[in-house]
Amino acid sequence: MRLIIKDKYDDVCQYTAEYVLARINEFNPTAERPFVLGLPTGSSPIGVYKKLVQFHREGMLSFKHVITFNMDEYVHLPRDHPESYHSFMWENLFKHVDIQPQNVNILDGNAKDLEKECTEYEAKIAAVGGIELFLGGIGPDGHIAFNEPGSSLSSRTRIKTLAYETIIANSRFFGGDVNKVPKLALTVGVGTVMDAREVLVIISGAGKALALSKCIEDGVNHMWTVSAIQLHPRGMIVCDEDATLELHVKTVKYFKSIEKVHSLLTTEGSKVGLDGKVRYSEAQ
Amino acid sequence: MSQPPQPPPQQQQQQRHSTASSRLAAFLGYATEDRSAVPVSELDGLGLRSGSKDKRLPPSRSPSLVAWLEKKAALDEDKDKEKEKEKELGGQKMYRTPSQDSAVKDRLFTNRIFSSKPGLNQLDTPPTSLPGSPKPNSQKVIQLIRCDVLRDGKIVKDETLWIQNGKFVDSKSLFFAGVKADVVIDFGDDAFPDKQRPLIVPGFIDLQINGYFGHDFADTVTLEEGLTAVAKGLPQYGVTSFLPTVVTSLPETYHDVLPKIADYRGAKPKQAEILGAHVEGPFLAPSKKGAHNVDYIRAPTNGFQDILECYGPTIDTPTSEAAKANGVIKILTLAPEREGALSAIQEIKSRWGDNLVISMGHTEASYQDAEKALEVGATMLTHLFNAMHPFHHRDPGPMGVLGFNELPHGTKKPWYGLIADGIHASAASIRVAYNAFPDGAVLVTDAMAGAGLDGDEFMLGSMKVRRKGPMEVVIDGTDTLAGSVATMPFCISNLVKFAGCSLAEAVNAATIAPAKCIGVYGKKGSLSEGADADFVVLDGFEEGDESVFRVARVYIAGEEVFKA
Numbered sequence: 001m002r003l004i005i006k007d008k009y010d011d012v013c014q015y016t017a018e019y020v021l022a023r024i025n026e027f028n029p030t031a032e033r034p035f036v037l038g039l040p041t042g043s044s045p046i047g048v049y050k051k052l053v054q055f056h057r058e059g060m061l062s063f064k065h066v067i068t069f070n071m072d073e074y075v076h077l078p079r080d081h082p083e084s085y086h087s088f089m090w091e092n093l094f095k096h097v098d099i100q101p102q103n104v105n106i107l108d109g110n111a112k113d114l115e116k117e118c119t120e121y122e123a124k125i126a127a128v129g130g131i132e133l134f135l136g137g138i139g140p141d142g143h144i145a146f147n148e149p150g151s152s153l154s155s156r157t158r159i160k161t162l163a164y165e166t167i168i169a170n171s172r173f174f175g176g177d178v179n180k181v182p183k184l185a186l187t188v189g190v191g192t193v194m195d196a197r198e199v200l201v202i203i204s205g206a207g208k209a210l211a212l213s214k215c216i217e218d219g220v221n222h223m224w225t226v227s228a229i230q231l232h233p234r235g236m237i238v239c240d241e242d243a244t245l246e247l248h249v250k251t252v253k254y255f256k257s258i259e260k261v262h263s264l265l266t267t268e269g270s271k272v273g274l275d276g277k278v279r280y281s282e283a284q
Numbered sequence: 285m286s287q288p289p290q291p292p293p294q295q296q297q298q299q300r301h302s303t304a305s306s307r308l309a310a311f312l313g314y315a316t317e318d319r320s321a322v323p324v325s326e327l328d329g330l331g332l333r334s335g336s337k338d339k340r341l342p343p344s345r346s347p348s349l350v351a352w353l354e355k356k357a358a359l360d361e362d363k364d365k366e367k368e369k370e371k372e373l374g375g376q377k378m379y380r381t382p383s384q385d386s387a388v389k390d391r392l393f394t395n396r397i398f399s400s401k402p403g404l405n406q407l408d409t410p411p412t413s414l415p416g417s418p419k420p421n422s423q424k425v426i427q428l429i430r431c432d433v434l435r436d437g438k439i440v441k442d443e444t445l446w447i448q449n450g451k452f453v454d455s456k457s458l459f460f461a462g463v464k465a466d467v468v469i470d471f472g473d474d475a476f477p478d479k480q481r482p483l484i485v486p487g488f489i490d491l492q493i494n495g496y497f498g499h500d501f502a503d504t505v506t507l508e509e510g511l512t513a514v515a516k517g518l519p520q521y522g523v524t525s526f527l528p529t530v531v532t533s534l535p536e537t538y539h540d541v542l543p544k545i546a547d548y549r550g551a552k553p554k555q556a557e558i559l560g561a562h563v564e565g566p567f568l569a570p571s572k573k574g575a576h577n578v579d580y581i582r583a584p585t586n587g588f589q590d591i592l593e594c595y596g597p598t599i600d601t602p603t604s605e606a607a608k609a610n611g612v613i614k615i616l617t618l619a620p621e622r623e624g625a626l627s628a629i630q631e632i633k634s635r636w637g638d639n640l641v642i643s644m645g646h647t648e649a650s651y652q653d654a655e656k657a658l659e660v661g662a663t664m665l666t667h668l669f670n671a672m673h674p675f676h677h678r679d680p681g682p683m684g685v686l687g688f689n690e691l692p693h694g695t696k697k698p699w700y701g702l703i704a705d706g707i708h709a710s711a712a713s714i715r716v717a718y719n720a721f722p723d724g725a726v727l728v729t730d731a732m733a734g735a736g737l738d739g740d741e742f743m744l745g746s747m748k749v750r751r752k753g754p755m756e757v758v759i760d761g762t763d764t765l766a767g768s769v770a771t772m773p774f775c776i777s778n779l780v781k782f783a784g785c786s787l788a789e790a791v792n793a794a795t796i797a798p799a800k801c802i803g804v805y806g807k808k809g810s811l812s813e814g815a816d817a818d819f820v821v822l823d824g825f826e827e828g829d830e831s832v833f834r835v836a837r838v839y840i841a842g843e844e845v846f847k848a
Contacts, residue, residue: 057430057442057481079460090456096442098429098470101459 001235003216003255005244009204012240013047016135016202019238020052021061023133023198029065034103036067036125038134038193039093040145041085044202045137046092053096063099067128069121071136071145071193075109075159075184083173084109107157107186118157118186125192134196138203139166142211142224146187149223155189190228199232203239212239213246424448425458426817426842427465433811434485437792445484447817450551450841454813471821480825482836485791486809487524487818488772489798491615491726492562492667492701494529495733500743501528504540511548515555517736519845521771522835524818525557525808527614529730532565532576533746539596546598546612551816554845559804560614563595564666567618567625568646572671575732575759575766576646577746583622588631590624601635608639614802616640617666619647620657633661638803643701644682646671654682658695664801665700667730668717669709670765686720697721699801701728702793704778705770707756711782718783725783725793726801727775732757732767773835780831787830817842 006012020037029035039045055061073085081087086106094104105124111117125131136144141163143149148163162170167181174180193199203212215226216237229235244252426447433443446455446465471482495501497517499510511528518526530541545561565576567584584590592600595613602608616632618625629642644657645666650673654665665672665682673681685691685698702725704714718725729735732749734742740751741760749766752758755774759766772794779790799809807816817839824834838846 053442080456086460087456090459094459095444095455096430098468100464101462102464104459104462106460 017051070106072187073107074182131196209245424466447842482823490526492728518556522820527562529562562615564617569619584624587627617645621653651684704775735769
């Protein structure tokens with residue numbers, strides 16, 4: 001796992017957006033071989049989306065052959081409700097870029113058969129060949145997507161009841177009325193996220209510091225579901241200084257030194273690829 | 285036997301993806317479920333793929349396999365259609381004529397196996413289109429991406445607009461329904477030069493045009509020809525809707541012209557839309573006649589009776605709500621201080637409500653007269669400053685009404701037309717008026733027959749006029765201005781220069797303000813959901829000078845009608 005520590009939230013977003021840009025352009029997606037991207041919602045990725053839109057506006061990044069899968073969606077919330085995740089993705093990303101509508105996949109919380117919807121979602125992911133890069137955020141309790149503490153680490157896309165604290169926290173978007181907040185959500189499972197070929201988690205702010213320390217320094221535990229990233233062959237966490245407040249000094253120094261070496265090596269035409277592994281190419 | 289070969293024992297490992305082999309399978313792209321158990325039509329029901337006719341499977345297979353499946357799907361549809369036809373014919377089989385048979389030279393493997401009929405060579409038609417004519421332009425779904433648009437008067441960057449059936453539609457619902465656009469226009473690429481992103485604005489609306497390109501709307505003989513020529517020629521200036529204006533004439537002229545304009549209304553392809561008529565006169569003040577014929581000018585002494593006699597049945601009491609909204613006269617300019625004018629205004633307003641705008645123009649009205657007229661229902665001032673009482677510090681004239689925060693008796697401040705060609709009013713006057721009431725400015729050209737032409741002498745109604753300067757036209761033998769030959773982009777550019785406003789605000793005065801004035805905002809003058817897809821692409825901007833721009837492209841109902 002790579003842990004990249006940046007100074008502030010803006011730097012985190014800049015690094016993540018540049019990484020996504022480099023990954024997509026290196027992959028060079030075409031109609032037959034599209035780039036499959038997993039996308040999160042919430043406050044952390046908003047800065048990343050803004051920067052991706054900026055890259056798109058400058059012509060550096062095209063979403064024409066990118067297929068996206070979102071992590072979650074509320075159940076029985078109308079799709080055009082301003083707080084639904086469809087609206088969130090529309091306002092923050094899809095409205096501004098040239099992604100094709102048939103390449104966008106978001107769980108439908110108003111489907112007649114919700115379980116079937118979840119199974120179909122898994123089938124769709126498999127049908128396009130699996131997710132190449134899954135972006136994600138983390139909650140203060142260490143959850144990824146809506147996989148609250150106690151979720152199985154091998155779970156798949158399913159219906160999930162929201163924790164009471166999550167409902168209270170989300171009520172601010174629904175006019176402060178707890179009864180208006182949806183109690184159920186469809187979410188990808190921990191297993192689904194870890195099945196992606198690469199996982200990138202964005203962690204920022206002091207409120208996530210404890211979660212980060214439990215996920216990295218302690219063992220794999222279903223109470224902190226992001227800790228499953230320890231078993232992923234190609235996981236990456238991008239965080240800011242505030243989020244490292246609960247980590248050991250040794251951990252922080254170690255990862256900073258690794259990344260220093262990495263940044264010295266990854267120049268254009270260098271032997272070291274984006275993932276830190278040696279790349280055997282014609283360029284010597 | 286007929287099943288395609290299944291990947292080795294993956295079916296029972298549906299849920300346990302923690303094993304390396306199932307992860308490998310997922311990585312390599314094998315389906316982890318028995319796909320043949322899910323019929324293709326079930327996937328359609330989720331509504332996340334494009335329309336019901338498209339039965340393509342998700343792009344998981346090799347391209348040749350995908351193509352094979354598409355052709356099979358198209359052929360299956362044909363088979364179903366044929367079966368239906370056979371049922372219609374009462375069980376008779378459909379026979380192919382020899383010419384259709386022999387048309388197929390190399391019958392490919394797929395045709396021979398999956399087609400029960402020897403006929404049509406399916407490989408020439410693209411898989412997604414069914415046999416039949418391609419979609420007409422008006423039904424196409426058009427997506428405009430990477431646009432900077434003027435939305436509700438403000439510039440918004442990086443927007444996507446969707447057009448369907450010639451109107452703007454809610455992009456979000458169309459997007460998530462998985463509708464695929466027929467045409468995608470990308471404004472962020474090199475098709476638009478000058479690296480700076482072009483700006484998309486609603487089509488301009490001109491509320492006062494007396495004629496253009498040598499045609500005059502008061503000329504009854506060539507009226508239809510004139511309307512067509514002007515409607516076809518205006519889009520090059522970005523004007524997508526207008527009101528033909530009929531100057532002071534005899535009642536016979538109005539009786540003839542107004543029904544013809546009424547019939548000509550409505551959206552026509554590749555033409556600016558005529559929204560109705562603006563009748564200017566004959567109930568004006570003779571001392572402020574401007575270029576109107578003084579012999580025909582009179583007072584409406586009998587109130588509404590005179591109005592009815594003059595304009596004809598088109599202004600008679602509407603019989604229903606629909607008729608009210610469908611009246612041909614949209615603006616009526618008169619001088620409110622004349623005898624009988626105030627009662628006439630009251631009568632007209634009581635019959636037509638907001639559907640007919642009463643405008644004060646060519647008038648000797650003092651400030652008090654103007655206030656009274658506003659109280660009884662006038663809502664507009666025709667070409668402010670021209671042909672009206674000038675501003676005097678003790679008697680401000682009609683312009684005085686622009687100065688209040690709120691007028692007495694709860695009347696609202698009126699819209700006011702501005703001819704911003706630099707000749708009809710000086711830059712300083714326009715600046716004062718605009719800054720007094722920016723939201724009420726309505727840019728009009730008041731163009732006459734000479735506009736758009738290069739000649740030196742024309743007829744305006746029954747008056748002869750001549751050109752005095754490049755953008756200046758006067759009545760022959762005098763120095764009185766005879767209407768303008770300005771174009772709308774010229775006026776917008778001038779408003780930026782004279783009033784010191786931004787380009788967005790100046791464009792608002794040519795789009796939102798006129799639309800709201802005559803009550804068509806929402807259908808015209810807007811890029812929001814439900815509005816007609818009439819829009820203009822501006823480019824050629826200059827850093828530091830907001831008045832510089834160029835009309836690059838003009839679209840009417842989603843179709844491109846002009847390209848610079």
